[in-house]
Amino acid sequence: MTVLVTGGAGYIGGHMALALLDAGEEVVVLDNLSTGFRWAVPPEAKLVVGDFGDAALVDQIIAGHKIDAIAHFAAKIVVPESVADPLSYYLNNTAKARNLLECAVRNEVRHFIFSSTAAVYGEPSVNPVFETVPLAPINPYGRSKLMVEWMLQDVAAAHGLRFAALRYFNVAGADPQGRLGQSSPVATHLIKVAVQAALGHRAGLDVFGTDYPTKDGSCIRDYIQVTDLVDAHLLALRHLRAGGESLTCNCGYGRGLSVLEVIDVVKKVSGVDFEVRRKGRRAGDPASLVAGAERIRTELGWSPKHDDLNEIVRQALDWERRLHNRKA
Numbered sequence: 001m002t003v004l005v006t007g008g009a010g011y012i013g014g015h016m017a018l019a020l021l022d023a024g025e026e027v028v029v030l031d032n033l034s035t036g037f038r039w040a041v042p043p044e045a046k047l048v049v050g051d052f053g054d055a056a057l058v059d060q061i062i063a064g065h066k067i068d069a070i071a072h073f074a075a076k077i078v079v080p081e082s083v084a085d086p087l088s089y090y091l092n093n094t095a096k097a098r099n100l101l102e103c104a105v106r107n108e109v110r111h112f113i114f115s116s117t118a119a120v121y122g123e124p125s126v127n128p129v130f131e132t133v134p135l136a137p138i139n140p141y142g143r144s145k146l147m148v149e150w151m152l153q154d155v156a157a158a159h160g161l162r163f164a165a166l167r168y169f170n171v172a173g174a175d176p177q178g179r180l181g182q183s184s185p186v187a188t189h190l191i192k193v194a195v196q197a198a199l200g201h202r203a204g205l206d207v208f209g210t211d212y213p214t215k216d217g218s219c220i221r222d223y224i225q226v227t228d229l230v231d232a233h234l235l236a237l238r239h240l241r242a243g244g245e246s247l248t249c250n251c252g253y254g255r256g257l258s259v260l261e262v263i264d265v266v267k268k269v270s271g272v273d274f275e276v277r278r279k280g281r282r283a284g285d286p287a288s289l290v291a292g293a294e295r296i297r298t299e300l301g302w303s304p305k306h307d308d309l310n311e312i313v314r315q316a317l318d319w320e321r322r323l324h325n326r327k328a
């Protein structure tokens with residue numbers, strides 16, 4: 001059996017391709033390389049360069065490779081961009097996901113793993129936030145993803161497909177073996193940006209908002225290491241293949257860290273006191289977002305192995321150095 005990984009040339013999908021191959025699975029990556037990289041796809045995986053919304057191409061891949069599961073990572077992921085250009089998010093993340101689901105149904109692919117996001121919660125009134133709270137995304141990115149969760153529920157009810165919708169909190173770190181990491185030159189993620197500042201690859205860091213109602217005024221997030229995250233996908237795949245019910249789970253540690261705390265750890269681990277500028281709030285940022293993290297442990301037996309922020313930052317630093325050297 002073969003797993004189709006959409007977005008497998010990107011950050012998280014690339015780690016998933018590695019993890020699947022490590023587990024002895026066959027992997028086909030479908031990626032249009034809009035933000036991903038050809039070199040990020042492991043050589044043992046087959047790479048098809050194309051669009052996951054291209055139904056004829058997806059039909060052909062499924063038929064040609066005995067695909068029994070689709071792990072759907074491909075998406076546009078930048079929240080402020082989704083505010084400025086919502087229709088491109090509803091096309092890429094929602095409308096094309098509908099086409100992909102139609103292909104899955106038509107070709108009787110029974111298992112579907114979807115990269116959802118904590119952005120479906122919007123600005124939760126209580127943290128940690130559990131899967132059962134009412135969903136109220138506050139930006140087009142979150143809405144474009146929530147609509148896919150709804151489609152999955154409806155498709156699962158009507159057809160023989162079962163799904164795992166995994167709501168990632170803030171993904172960080174890199175492959176512990178140093179094979180891959182976050183590679184986008186324009187990434188906006190806090191740990192990535194802080195590490196680049198520490199290595200002198202960008203001039204310092206702006207803290208977006210220090211007047212939030214939090215312990216130190218900066219935003220609180222739940223940072224999950226990328227290998228721990230893809231482990232959850234392997235467990236979800238096993239669960240679905242064993243006949244388990246569809247499920248929706250938060251993926252986080254249940255631990256809130258402030259922006260300023262993260263910056264302190266990056267400074268400590270790197271040994272560099274880079275410039276930090278206190279700026280105004282960034283549009284669309286909720287004050288706190290921490291996972292209620294029990295369901296994934298009880299439903300899938302998941303337990304994290306890399307939940308130490310020092311280790312996560314070390315991995316991100318190591319990867320950033322490698323990336324810089326490979327470009328040089």
Ligand SMILES: NC(=O)c1ccc[n+]([C@@H]2O[C@H](COP(=O)([O-])OP(=O)(O)OC[C@H]3O[C@@H](n4cnc5c(N)ncnc54)[C@H](O)[C@@H]3O)[C@@H](O)[C@H]2O)c1
Binds near residue numbers: 008013053115
């Ligand atoms: N990074 C995070 O912190 C985070 C948090 C929550 C959810 N997610 C979700 O995880 C998934 C992966 O995110 P990432 O951080 O690896 O992003 P990424 O940009 O590194 O990867 C996305 C990949 O999808 C590909 N892609 C985009 N549109 C495509 C299309 N139409 N056809 C084919 N390929 C296409 C890109 O080329 C890229 O390789 C996304 O669905 C994202 O919404 C990420």
Ligand SMILES: O=c1ccn([C@@H]2O[C@H](COP(=O)(O)OP(=O)(O)O[C@H]3O[C@H](CO)[C@@H](O)[C@H](O)[C@H]3O)[C@@H](O)[C@H]2O)c(=O)[nH]1
Binds near residue numbers: 079170207208221
């Ligand atoms: O240069 C920076 C970058 C970020 N931040 C702050 O750091 C926090 C985390 O920001 P970021 O790393 O950009 O992540 P989020 O905006 O929380 O979004 C991430 O996490 C969400 C789920 O929680 C996912 O849906 C998104 O795809 C993913 O980018 C926020 O308070 C930002 O304002 C800064 O202060 N300075």
